[in-house]
Amino acid sequence: MTAQLLDGKATAADIRRELAERVAKLAVGGGRPPGLGTVLVGDDPGSRAYVAGKHRDCAQVGIASIRRDLPADATQRQVEDVVDELNADPACTGYIVQLPLPAHLDANAVLARMDPAKDADGLHPVNLGRLVLGTEAPLPCTPRGIVELLRRYEVPIAGARVCVVGRGITVGRPIGLLLTRRSENATVTLCHTGTKGLAWHVREADIVVAAAGSPGLITKDMLRPGAAVLDVGITRTEHGLVGDIHPEAAQVAGWIAPMPGGVGPMTRAMLLANVVEAAERNATAV
Numbered sequence: 001m002t003a004q005l006l007d008g009k010a011t012a013a014d015i016r017r018e019l020a021e022r023v024a025k026l027a028v029g030g031g032r033p034p035g036l037g038t039v040l041v042g043d044d045p046g047s048r049a050y051v052a053g054k055h056r057d058c059a060q061v062g063i064a065s066i067r068r069d070l071p072a073d074a075t076q077r078q079v080e081d082v083v084d085e086l087n088a089d090p091a092c093t094g095y096i097v098q099l100p101l102p103a104h105l106d107a108n109a110v111l112a113r114m115d116p117a118k119d120a121d122g123l124h125p126v127n128l129g130r131l132v133l134g135t136e137a138p139l140p141c142t143p144r145g146i147v148e149l150l151r152r153y154e155v156p157i158a159g160a161r162v163c164v165v166g167r168g169i170t171v172g173r174p175i176g177l178l179l180t181r182r183s184e185n186a187t188v189t190l191c192h193t194g195t196k197g198l199a200w201h202v203r204e205a206d207i208v209v210a211a212a213g214s215p216g217l218i219t220k221d222m223l224r225p226g227a228a229v230l231d232v233g234i235t236r237t238e239h240g241l242v243g244d245i246h247p248e249a250a251q252v253a254g255w256i257a258p259m260p261g262g263v264g265p266m267t268r269a270m271l272l273a274n275v276v277e278a279a280e281r282n283a284t285a286v
């Protein structure tokens with residue numbers, strides 16, 4: 001038996017087509033067209049590639065894009081000035097600050113300075129607070145992409161036992177909050193570097209979300225046969241990109257979202273969805 005593919009690449013393409021229609025409707029309504037800003041500091045090749053991908057996605061869906069690149073030695077003040085500028089720019093309806101920022105910068109202070117209404121990543125402290133409260137907010141893109149992918153392939157979520165591996169702010173921490181809402185109703189175990197008996201926790205799970213950034217961490221012997229397994233890890237090695245899920249896991253899993261082609265493209269599609277939704281909220285708010 002081999003696992004069914006959770007095809008993030010194809011699903012993200014479907015979502016982009018749906019969003020392009022919604023953007024066209026916004027234009028008919030005479031509202032302001034959505035515009036996504038990106039703030040990139042430094043010249044990490046991975047970060048550059050992601051940001052370039054986001055601008056290509058925008059062009060495809062009809063979202064304008066605004067790009068602000070700063071040198072690796074930019075000061076806190078220079079980055080915050082760009083944040084202030086995008087907060088004030090009416091053409092920028094949503095934006096992201098590409099993470100990680102260089103170590104000399106205070107990323108939390110930068111995120112907190114954003115206008116929460118323009119936070120396309122859902123990572124502003126006010127929006128993370130809303131996620132805890134369960135009130136309306138832009139949702140973090142990767143967790144939202146994972147839920148959307150599971151829904152479209154009809155992987156049962158309600159009542160499922162989910163094991164999340166990794167407690168990062170962009171994936172591990174928020175996905176537990178999302179999946180335990182009443183509308184999803186999963187039971188979530190959050191594992192991390194302090195977890196004792198990781199294999200035992202993973203083996204209990206109907207759904208495994210691997211977001212640790214540890215190549216090949218999840219092996220086939222750890223999995224419950226038939227489990228849905230989503231690879232969110234990306235490590236750059238001399239052999240190319242390597243995920244957190246060992247390739248042999250596909251022999252045991254029921255569903256697999258691979259890296260590449262799984263959660264990554266969904267993350268990008270959800271960023272676009274957050275921008276379009278913010279623009280729709282603006283259109284009805286006037």
Ligand SMILES: Nc1nc(=O)c2c([nH]1)NC[C@@H]1CN(c3ccc(C(=O)N[C@@H](CCC(=O)O)C(=O)O)cc3)C=[N+]21
Nearest residue numbers: 096097098099100121141259260261262264265267268
């Ligand atoms: N403020 C902020 N928001 C983010 O959402 C954010 C971030 N910072 N910093 C970095 C991580 C990483 N991330 C990815 C998005 C798409 C792919 C993606 O599309 N991956 C392709 C392959 C990519 C490749 O070939 O390099 C795939 O999995 O098929 C990967 C990684 C968003 N992040």
